[in-house]
Amino acid sequence: MPPLTDTEYDDLASAELRALTAALDRLEASLPAGSLEVELEGDILGVELEGMRCVINTQRAARQLWMAAERQAWHFDWDPAAAAWIVRRTGDELWATLRGLLERRLGHPVSLTRAA
Numbered sequence: 276m277p278p279l280t281d282t283e284y285d286d287l288a289s290a291e292l293r294a295l296t297a298a299l300d301r302l303e304a305s306l307p308a309g310s311l312e313v314e315l316e317g318d319i320l321g322v323e324l325e326g327m328r329c330v331i332n333t334q335r336a337a338r339q340l341w342m343a344a345e346r347q348a349w350h351f352d353w354d355p356a357a358a359a360w361i362v363r364r365t366g367d368e369l370w371a372t373l374r375g376l377l378e379r380r381l382g383h384p385v386s387l388t389r390a391a
Contacts, residue, residue, distance in 0.1 A: 288333045
């Protein structure tokens with residue numbers, strides 16, 4: 276598979292950040308007021324939940340989405356076969372990884388899905 280062009284990467288990364296923001300906004304509506312804060316500014320998505328800060332941002336030169344939270348970092352590559360952002364080394368998927376972080380912080384399962 277040839278590498279993504281700048282335009283392909285920008286389109287995929289931007290769409291992913293917008294979809295994550297929308298899903299997190301839906302989750303925020305189901306939680307007590309003020310417990311989850313979500314902000315998308317440019318190509319940086321910030322998420323704060325009960326003392327946890329998570330940042331997801333684009334890394335155009337590497338054609339990756341990077342996520343950092345709880346003293347960990349993940350570098351997600353676009354996998355066209357899976358139609359998902361995946362860490363090549365571990366197989367971690369972006370949405371599942373973020374959902375796991377949120378669930379551990381909240382202590383219960385959460386719904387974090389793309390809008391239909």
